Amino acid sequence: MESKVKDQKFQKRETKPREVAERKIFRIGDEDLPGDKKIRNVLRDIYGVSFSYSNAIIKAINIDPNKKLQDLDENSMGRLKDALYNPSAYGIPKWMYNWRKEEETGVDKHYIGNDLMAKNNLNIQNIKLSSSYRGYRHQFGYKLRGQRTRSRGANFKGRVGPTVGVTKKKEQVQQQQQQQKKE
16 A cells, blocks of 8 residues: 555656747847837836836837737838837937037937947046046046945955954954964
């Protein structure tokens, strides 16, 4: 009787093939976006698209924000891409753009993805070459807008932990006692 129970426990179970849901991936703004997420959440994964900007685009092209990205038809997907790259045609207000009054043309623009990264990096390089206070701070990787540097944010420069020379009284007393024992 016991052997039958043991045999039943260790028998191989029949495995049923799992149904795998087809997962679609869409490439928008130099970013691979999963199709099984809601549009209002997935747009924020694109570099340069914030919460308010994604809401403005969704309202401008009249898409249900709770709809999944893979449920969009070709026409609405094309409008979505066009609205991300050309927001002025869809009535997005200029104060939402991330690049105001460009130096060469004086026009407000909104960059996303690698275009925005390249613009930011080029801007920082120009600041470094200007030999200004901000440029030097950028060069050495320090904070440049008046934040604390004595006890905070030195991790990426190498120093981690409390500031040098600060010890608690208990630790000082223990150190003194150890020195006295050694003598």
